[in-house]
Amino acid sequence: MCGRYAASRGPEDLAGIFEIEKWEPEETLAPDYNVAPTKEVYAVLDRPLKDAEDPRPVRQLRKLKWGLVPSWSKTPEGGARMINARAETVHEKPSYKRAFSSRRCIIPADGYYEWVTAAAERDLEVEGKKKRPRKQPYFVLPADGSVFAMAGLYEFWRDRTLPDDHPQSWWVTCSVITTEAETSPLAVAPADGPHALADIHPRMPLMLTPDRWDSWLDPSRTDVEDLRSLLAPPPPGLMRAYPVSTAVSNVRNNGPELLKELEGPEEGTLF
Secondary structure, three states, X not given: OOOOEEEOOOHHHHHHHHOOOXXXXXXXXXXXXXXXXXXEEEEEEEEOOOOOOOOOOEEEEEEEEEOOOOOOOOOOHHHHHOOEEEOOOOOOOOOOHHHHHHOEEEEEEOEEXXXXXXXXXXXXXXXXXXXXXXXXXXXXXXXXXXXXXXXXXXXXXXXXXXXXXXXXXXXXEEEEEEEEOOOOOOOEOOOOOOOOHHHOOOEEEOEOOHHHHHHHHOOOOOOHHHHHHHHOOOOOOOEEEEEOOHHHHOOOOOOHHHHOOOOOOOOOOOO
C-alpha cells in the first residue's frame, strides 16, 4: 500500500523533470516530508486548458487532494479511504474505472514510507483479516536518487451545497495505484533488515519509469486492455530501502530529519 510518502521537490524542479507546460504559482506547496491522506499534493497530468481555444492536452502540474472522491459520490467523506487503487482491479472497480480510462496522473515523490510486517501477519493482511500495529518504518526510494513517479488517478467532484462561483465548489482528488511488492533483491538493502520490498509489505506504489510517462498521461488512450499493459511493474533492482526514525509514525512530525538513515532498526522495534 501507500499510506505516507515524502515530497520535497518544488515546482521548478518538477517542471524540468516532467516537461511541465502549465502551473500556477499560487498552487505552490511547501516541501512535505510526511505526506498523509487528505493532504494537498502535486500531480502531473495531461489535460486541455479550461476555456482554451486549442483542444490539445497540456502537461500541467496541479494541486490535488489525496483521497479520491468519485464524481457520483453524494458526499466527499469516503475520500480518506480511497487513497490507493489496486492495479489488479482498478479497471473494474466502480470508484476507479472511469478515471482509469481517461483521468490518469503521476504523483511525484522522493519515496514512500512503509512499516515492516511480520510474515505470518502479512499473509492475514493480504486477505484483509488483520492489520498489524506499525513497527519499524523504512523509507523506500529509487537507488539513483531520481524522482519516484507514482501512477495515479484523479477525479472531479462537485459540491452541490455551494454556488457555482464558490472557490471550493469543485474538488479535484487523486489516488495512488499499488501493485504487488517486488520479491527480487533491493539495489541497496540495509545490512540488518529486509532484502526485498516484499519483506517489508506485500504491496507497493506502482512506479512508472520515464519511458512510460507519456503513454500513461495520454488522455486519448482509453482502451482498457491497452491501458492495463501499462500497469506492469517496473524492472527489478531499481529501489533501495533503509530504516528511519519512528517519529514519522506521527503525522504531526514533518521535516528533512525524517529521511535520515538509521544504522539499524530502533530499539524496541521489530523486523
